[in-house]
Amino acid sequence: MRPPRWIPFLALLAAVCLATACRESGIQTDAIAAQAADAASLPNKAGSFKFAVLGDFGVGAKTQYQLADQMATLHDRFTYGTVVLVGDNMYGGERPQDFKAKFEKPYKPLLDAGVKFYASLGNHDAREQRYYKPFNMDGQLYYTFSPTADVRFFALESTYMVPEQVAWLEKELKASSSKWKLVFLHHPLYSSGERHGSDTLLKEALEPLFVKYDVSVVLTGHDHFYERVKPQKDITYFVVGSGGKLRSGNIDRGTGLTAKGFDTDLAFMAAEIDGDQMYFNTISRTGQVVDSGVLAARKPLSP
Secondary structure, three states: OOOOOHHHHHHHHHHHHOOOOHHHHOOOOOHHHHHHHHHOOOOOOOEEEEEEEEEEOOOOOHHHHHHHHHHHHHHHHOOOEEEEEEOOOOOOOOOHHHHHHHHHOOOOOHHHOOEEEEOOOOOOHHHHHHHHHHHHHHOOOOOEEEEEEEEEEOOOOOOOOHHHHHHHHHHHHOOOOOOOOEEEEEOOOOOOEEOOOHHHHHHHHHHHHHHOOOOOOEOOOOOOOEEEOOOOEEEEEEEEEEEEEEOHHHHHHHOOEEEEEEEOOOEEEEEEOOOEEEEEEEEEEEEEEEEEEEEEEOOOOOO
């Protein structure tokens, strides 16, 4: 016997009601989630400070070039002028032809557009990279720069965290009145990487200074994936170690640290600071936005 003609209508009505209820209750399908990610896209405001983050990239492989193409594509519509490099800038040889194949060629559109790259060094990097002019290190293993009055970056050398560097960092953090203090280094204080994970010695040495002097964001690499760590003592930590190397499936979801993780493809991060807010998007090799959000600058504690 054929079912009554009104049964398909009721099924359709139920589906519509369910979708509406899902939207109203905050339950999202994959499509709705994708729309939500788009809604959290970078504002691209005139006068804001725009930058990108890249790490563990210098391999010269096709996939590195493909991610570099995504960086150039983004720059066409979101004109960032700064890229911070969180280390392991070169794997293998570091001859002039290696710098050309692993850095100058893949990022040529950005370099030609006047984008400045600021490097920190990883455990695979020769210390002599600090003299490579396009890395803008001015011969220093650790340094600071301020692209705007409200923003200051602190680049650290985390393979050899000598006491002199820690003392220098405290002095520079204390002296800075910038609203946004961002630190970038290679080894992560917090990471869910099964291969490496959190560096407890670095955490003991650096975290008290980050907390005391109102650091808002810490950018790292070393583990070959992307991870946004749940805020630790009101500081947001990122692992952006998937610029050329990838350790697929290496995020340990049991650490309880992960706010968002992506370990199935290469990715870089783009960010925009406007006043008290920092917007960020993390973009994969295929152009997918795999994470996005808005952070607030840390406020100094009242005496």
